[in-house]
Amino acid sequence: MYTQALNTSDAEDRNIEDAGRAAQFQARIDADERIEPNDWMPAAYRKTLTRQISQHAHSEIVGMLPEGNWITRAPTLRRKAALLAKVQDECGHGLYLYAAAETLGASREELVDMMLAGKAKYSSIFNYPTLTWADIGTIGWLVDGAAIMNQIPLCRCSYGPYARAMIRVCKEESFHQRQGFEIMLTLARGTEEQKAMAQDALNRWWWPALMMFGPPDTISQHSDASTRWKIKRFSNDELRQKFVDATVPQAHYLGLIIPDPGMKQDEAGHWVYSEIDWTEFNQVLAGNGPCNRDRIAARRKAHDEGAWVREAAAAYAEKRRQRSAAQAA
Amino acid sequence: MAVANIQVSETPLVLYTLRRADDALILGHRLSEWCGHAPMLEEDMALANMGLDLLGQARELYSYAAKAEDRDNDEDKFAYLRDARQYRNLLLVEQPNGDFAQTMVRQFFYAAFADLYWRAMMKSADPTLAAIAAKSEKESAYHVRHSSEWIVRLGDGTAESHVRAQAAIDQLWAFTGEMFQADGSERGLIDAGIAVDPAALRPQWLKTVSEVAREATLVLPESDWMQQGGRSGRHSEHLGHLLSELQSMPRTFPGTTW
Numbered sequence: 088m089y090t091q092a093l094n095t096s097d098a099e100d101r102n103i104e105d106a107g108r109a110a111q112f113q114a115r116i117d118a119d120e121r122i123e124p125n126d127w128m129p130a131a132y133r134k135t136l137t138r139q140i141s142q143h144a145h146s147e148i149v150g151m152l153p154e155g156n157w158i159t160r161a162p163t164l165r166r167k168a169a170l171l172a173k174v175q176d177e178c179g180h181g182l183y184l185y186a187a188a189e190t191l192g193a194s195r196e197e198l199v200d201m202m203l204a205g206k207a208k209y210s211s212i213f214n215y216p217t218l219t220w221a222d223i224g225t226i227g228w229l230v231d232g233a234a235i236m237n238q239i240p241l242c243r244c245s246y247g248p249y250a251r252a253m254i255r256v257c258k259e260e261s262f263h264q265r266q267g268f269e270i271m272l273t274l275a276r277g278t279e280e281q282k283a284m285a286q287d288a289l290n291r292w293w294w295p296a297l298m299m300f301g302p303p304d305t306i307s308q309h310s311d312a313s314t315r316w317k318i319k320r321f322s323n324d325e326l327r328q329k330f331v332d333a334t335v336p337q338a339h340y341l342g343l344i345i346p347d348p349g350m351k352q353d354e355a356g357h358w359v360y361s362e363i364d365w366t367e368f369n370q371v372l373a374g375n376g377p378c379n380r381d382r383i384a385a386r387r388k389a390h391d392e393g394a395w396v397r398e399a400a401a402a403y404a405e406k407r408r409q410r411s412a413a414q415a416a
Numbered sequence: 417m418a419v420a421n422i423q424v425s426e427t428p429l430v431l432y433t434l435r436r437a438d439d440a441l442i443l444g445h446r447l448s449e450w451c452g453h454a455p456m457l458e459e460d461m462a463l464a465n466m467g468l469d470l471l472g473q474a475r476e477l478y479s480y481a482a483k484a485e486d487r488d489n490d491e492d493k494f495a496y497l498r499d500a501r502q503y504r505n506l507l508l509v510e511q512p513n514g515d516f517a518q519t520m521v522r523q524f525f526y527a528a529f530a531d532l533y534w535r536a537m538m539k540s541a542d543p544t545l546a547a548i549a550a551k552s553e554k555e556s557a558y559h560v561r562h563s564s565e566w567i568v569r570l571g572d573g574t575a576e577s578h579v580r581a582q583a584a585i586d587q588l589w590a591f592t593g594e595m596f597q598a599d600g601s602e603r604g605l606i607d608a609g610i611a612v613d614p615a616a617l618r619p620q621w622l623k624t625v626s627e628v629a630r631e632a633t634l635v636l637p638e639s640d641w642m643q644q645g646g647r648s649g650r651h652s653e654h655l656g657h658l659l660s661e662l663q664s665m666p667r668t669f670p671g672t673t674w
Contacts, residue, residue, distance in 0.1 A: 155452040175464035392515070393455020
């Protein structure tokens with residue numbers, strides 16, 4: 088709604104992809120300038136960003152569910168408080184990101200409706216179940232670790248509102264990552280049962296975490312334009328490699344084994360990992376992962392069962408408006 | 417359950433502190449059950465926020481109870497290794513979340529009390545309890561504001577929200593009396609200026625609750641008949657289920673560091 092007002096001056100020519108304006112726009116990008124909501128931008132840039140930011144927002148919100156699954160069962164009060172605070176942060180990240188997406192002219196309601204209808208995606212990782220407490224540590228360590236790898240470059244993304252949201256999000260995210268690693272460290276230094284729990288969680292989350300970086304560069308469909316527009320600054324495979332290189336020594340420190348027996352270090356020091364199961368990735372994205380149906384069902388249930396509350400809030404706000412208007416008259 | 421319950425030396429001060437800690441833990445736990453399921457994202461955050469405040473209060477109070485008791489109990493043993501018969505929380509806070517109206521009415525009834533209670537406890541002759549009260553009062557002031565605004569929105573919102581809010585009030589009313597009762601073990605603490613007499617808080621609580629209900633076009637029940645038992649470990653059937661979930665990890669893996 089906010090952006091519609093800002094865009095009114097563009098209304099007559101918003102459909103004309105003026106070659107001159109596009110060149111001017113690209114020149115600004117090339118000069119590392121930030122694009123702001125009321126600046127002219129190519130329709131495809133707006134569309135790509137709206138898709139990416141809203142899917143990022145959906146991921147934060149759906150991502151509350153796998154971790155929320157353990158809040159009531161966290162093994163100590165300290166862990167419970169940290170987890171509850173973390174999930175609360177994620178909700179806040181979702182709100183930030185919806186606000187950033189709204190500066191592009193979409194409304195949060197329509198974006199959320201698309202997610203609930205299964206028409207907008209969220210991160211594939213949240214379709215995996217949290218089966219033990221160690222999963223909570225692993226999510227913090229690996230999933231938040233992967234998210235940070237993805238998000239740090241986005242702090243310099245060409246679209247100002249998204250870049251600024253990422254700066255704030257990354258600060259909290261790196262705190263979560265450290266908390267997750269600390270849970271893993273406690274398990275790794277604990278009893279045999281705890282070590283086995285940690286290893287089992289790593290076995291189940293390792294490959295899904297690598298899939299968070301998206302399809303390989305050879306088939307990634309969004310990369311070319313996103314790179315030119317500096318929405319994306321590193322390729323999927325580059326970020327994935329950075330993540331693997333950073334994470335393998337951490338696993339070694341924990342005394343855990345990465346579930347990739349063929350993994351070895353190349354001459355440049357990079358850890359070479361085996362082929363990712365892209366069939367599984369595509370199945371999860373297509374809605375056929377272990378928890379896709381449960382996640383969407385939980386979000387729809389919250390949305391549907393909360394409808395009367397939102398209606399009450401709206402009805403009350405309208406009554407108040409009418410009362411104060413009557414008083415003023 | 418695989419792990420034995422702890423023994424607690426319930427001196428008046430320990431019992432008193434545990435009762436307040438249990439209130440905060442159980443209500444905070446209930447609020448945390450909403451996580452990811454609230455009617456809107458803003459409310460998801462607010463519920464988690466209030467839950468987190470309460471959890472923090474519980475931890476401080478448990479730690480103080482452990483210090484006052486001087487055995488080898490600690491916050492986690494109090495929370496995870498006492499069964500329902502050893503828990504001392506109000507019946508009100510263990511009631512299920514139900515719909516959003518039930519959660520908010522429960523929150524409002526408790527917060528309207530807790531706000532008065534902590535404010536009064538800031539003058540406690542016990543410096544630790546006074547310090548915990550000073551911090552908790554800031555939090556409960558926010559909780560009572562947030563929940564009372566929702567009571568008004570729901571009561572004076574749509575026909576459906578009005579019915580649901582009224583039903584929640586009718587259902588939970590009988591659990592409000594317990595907040596204002598003090599038994600023999602508390603009497604000495606009250607006389608010593610360590611505890612406040614909760615009965616003295618009831619007129620102000622009733623005034624706040626009545627005013628909010630009036631603004632919300634809701635009616636407070638006329639029945640004065642009140643349920644009780646939580647303070648002495650006679651709970652509703654809801655608490656056992658809550659605890660079996662809350663305590664599952666330490667009960668399954670005894671003596672483990674997490």
